[in-house]
Amino acid sequence: MTTDSTEAPPPTDKSQGVTQSKTPKTLKTPQVPKAPKSSNTPKKPKTPKKPKTPKVDIEIEIDAAEHHDALVRAEGGDEYKYDPKLTAEGCRKHDVRNMSGRFVCSPCKYKKQNTWGSGIVCTELFLSRNNTYRAVFNAQKCKKCDQYGKLELDVDKYVEKVMDTFALWRGLREPRVPDSHASTGPHDSSRCRGCEKGICTMGNINRRNSNSKYLSTFIRRSY
Numbered sequence: 278m279t280t281d282s283t284e285a286p287p288p289t290d291k292s293q294g295v296t297q298s299k300t301p302k303t304l305k306t307p308q309v310p311k312a313p314k315s316s317n318t319p320k321k322p323k324t325p326k327k328p329k330t331p332k333v334d335i336e337i338e339i340d341a342a343e344h345h346d347a348l349v350r351a352e353g354g355d356e357y358k359y360d361p362k363l364t365a366e367g368c369r370k371h372d373v374r375n376m377s378g379r380f381v382c383s384p385c386k387y388k389k390q391n392t393w394g395s396g397i398v399c400t401e402l403f404l405s406r407n408n409t410y411r412a413v414f415n416a417q418k419c420k421k422c423d424q425y426g427k428l429e430l431d432v433d434k435y436v437e438k439v440m441d442t443f444a445l446w447r448g449l450r451e452p453r454v455p456d457s458h459a460s461t462g463p464h465d466s467s468r469c470r471g472c473e474k475g476i477c478t479m480g481n482i483n484r485r486n487s488n489s490k491y492l493s494t495f496i497r498r499s500y
């Protein structure tokens with residue numbers, strides 16, 4: 278009859294479901310293509326596997342070499358040369374200063390990204406008699422996941438403080454009232470690498486006393 282212009286019998290859900298899901302009975306073939314490793318197939322998987330955890334190399338004690346260029350651009354900065362191997366041995370002077378910056382924990386285990394600012398980035402400064410110098414920043418741990426964050430330094434302030442400190446150490450200026458340069462908290466000592474080492478200006482007395490190795494070398498700072 279002509280009335281059959283309606284294309285098809287009303288589709289029953291069941292029939293559709295059956296026809297669509299052509300689930301082959303041969304479920305035994307695994308979907309993983311790398312299964313046939315017995316036959317030496319030269320084919321490599323096209324997509325190179327990314328490491329599952331994008332591991333960022335977080336340094337706990339960060340050498341300041343990359344900021345030397347900024348220091349050279351400052352007035353008088355070209356008098357100094359960076360020496361990443363400089364140690365306290367034979368130095369004209371070495372001490373701790375607090376730098377400013379922020380730390381980024383990314384990816385953070387409990388958040389996409391966690392950042393926090395700090396005016397107390399514990400930083401060791403070394404200056405030799407030849408005006409070679411070195412600076413080492415001590416990282417801080419993320420409150421959320423307890424991993425160390427990556428430092429994003431306030432470079433301008435860093436340069437200013439380093440130059441100012443070196444001027445003092447070289448006798449080019451008079452010392453100021455100690456508090457003039459001191460940063461106030463908040464500072465979570467339990468998350469600061471400098472505090473852990475017992476050298477941080479904000480570290481508590483007990484910790485410092487328990488770490489006499491550093492105590493003997495980092496004492497009596499004048500600003």
Ligand SMILES: [Zn+2]
Binds near residue numbers: 384386391420421424
């Ligand atoms: Zn984190």
Ligand SMILES: [Zn+2]
Binds near residue numbers: 466469472478480
């Ligand atoms: Zn500290």
